Every structure is written in structure tokens, then in C-alpha cells.
Amino acid sequence: MIDISASYNKYGFIGNEFLTWLLFLIENDIDELSKINNSLITLELGDRIVMENIQENVNKTITIRGDGASLEEVMTALGTGALVSEINLSYKNNDQNWKFTLTGRSLKLTSLKSPKTIIFESGNDIEGVFLEKVYLYITITEFIDTFFEHFIKIRLSKDWIDTTVISIKSWINQK
């Protein structure tokens, strides 16, 4: 029997590995992300990345800010064994743009700005705006789910160690 509440901390690393994998694909293989989710037009780094290093029981957090979140500092942190624990992203799909921060450990979405909806002028319009907003929130959560589901399948397969980890290591060592 799995204790769900204890699993939050025990398996917290899965979320950080997911965000690190996502960053790796954004920087190196955006086509792969488009194959996973064909609605993807662009997915770009926002202005903030938090890196967490939990190696050797020392929990160290570094916050990197700035447009494109200064990849140099991110790479340095990755080189010391840190993983991405929070990432600010911008997702474009046709004319619509979502900006949000995704937290690895919890998969919570914070500071989510969804595409603009019509401005309501009367009570009846609120229902329409509400439904549109919910649709936009569901769209972004499903978008994340698609990537997470793809990630976890790879993470649990032999390909993770045989291919993905080798590619990520080589990317980290290259910089």
C-alpha cells in the first residue's frame, strides 16, 4: 500500500528531473517537443529558473533571473549537480500565449497568465468568459500532462539510462 502523502517528498526528484529534461529539449531539440505535442508552436524560457541541489543531503537553491533566464548560470548549476526545480515558461499556440511558472516537486502552476478573453459588460457575459477561462486553464494543464506522460514513460524505460541521460550529460559537459 502506497502512502500518498509520504510519496510527495520521497519522489520529489521526479518533478525536478522532468523540468531538467524539459529544459534540455527546449534548448536542444524543440522538434522533439513538437512531436510529443503537435499543438506546440513555441515554448520559450521565461525570466526565472530555480535550481535545486540536493546531493549529499545539502539542500541548496539558486534563483536565476533575467530574460531567457541566463543559460550560462543554469549550465554552471547543472554542472554542480543541481536540477531545475521551478521554471518560468512562455507557450504559444496560434495567436494565444500562456505564461506560467511550473514547480517540479508539486507540478503546481503559479503566476499563470492565460490568453486574453473578451471583457464582460453584463452578468450574462460572465458565464461565457468563465467557460473560456476554464477552457484556457484546461488547455495548459493538458499541455503539461502530455509532456509529463511522455517523460515518465521514458523515465521508467531502459532508454532513460541508455540514451536520454547520456545526451543530457553530454549537453551539461559541453557548456
Add this chain to the structure above:
Amino acid sequence: MGILSSSVSITRYKVEGELQKPVLETVCSGFKKNCINEIENKSSDKSVGWACFDNPFVGNFHRSSFLIGTNIVVSLRIDKKTIPAKVVEKEYAIEANKRLKKSGRDFLSKQEKKDIKDNIVHSLNLKIPSIPNIYDVVWQYEEKTLLFFSSMKNPIEELESLFYKTFSIRLINLFPFTMSLFKSNLSDAEKNILINLSPTCFTE
């Protein structure tokens, strides 16, 4: 933080279990029974309950107040009274001084001090207004999913507890492990690998 705000935070849940049919009547009655209790002019310092999404301060629950499309929409309202510690300290000093003068003693027992403080907090709670906080909830019953528009620890705990108290069904917070287990269509063999998973080191 509201659904219609320009910037929101979202915590996601899987809803485990089903409600007694007819579902909407059960939902409505659950919201009514566990709606927010006003604590103005009362000595309570906190109240947690459901409130209508479209009118969280005076609304009454009926089907059209919580059903938008196929979404069950409600607000979690947390009212809290916060008395500044320095106000309690000041009132205590005044009252303790009065008691000492009246009794002619130069000290108060531990119990007397406690009683004075309790009385002060009680009377201040009767006077001060509570501060309401509203957090929206969108429950997609058929999909068994629920979106909670906050990422803060305290409202999350209050939601999980009030939801269970209201409907006797559990909310499962969706984080990477539970997402994998409940939403990623893993085979039994993959679930077994998941349970025994350990962190990857990318630097060796």
C-alpha cells in the same frame, strides 16, 4: 485568487469516489450544510466554509449558483480575525494592573494571567471584523478532476479537509508521483519500477 483574475495559481486534484445520486442535489445540499458561518460579533476567530462563486458574501446555494456549463463552481471562503499581539499586550497590562490594585496583592497567579488574556482575546474578537479570503474551485465531476485556484499551503489543507467533511470523498493532490500513478496510463510493470525509482545523477 479568482478564476477571472489576470494571473492565477492552480493546484490540481483527482477526485476519488462518487457521490450519491442525484449528484447535483447531493452537491447542493453538501454546500448548504457546510457553507461559511459569519463570525462578525462572535467570539470565534476563524471560519471556513463554501461560498457562492458569483456572490461569496451574500449568496445562497441553489443549482444555478454553482453550475456553469458542466462545471461545478464554488468558492472556499476563509474568514480570519487577527488581533495584533501588541494590542493584547496593552489590554493585558491595563487589566492586570486593575486586578492587582483591587486585590491589594503584588502578583497574579498563572491561572489568573491566563484568564485575563482569554477574556481580552474573547472581547476583542467580538469587536473586530474578520478578513475574508476567497479561493475558487472548479470541479469537473464527470472527469473526476478539480482545479483549486491557489498554491498556498493553508488554503490547500482547508480545501482538502472541508471537501472530505462535505462529501466523504477524498481529493488526491496531483504531483509527479500521483500524476504518474493515476493519470499516465502506466502498466503494472511500469508502476512497479516507479515505486522503486531513485534519483538520476547527471554529473558522473
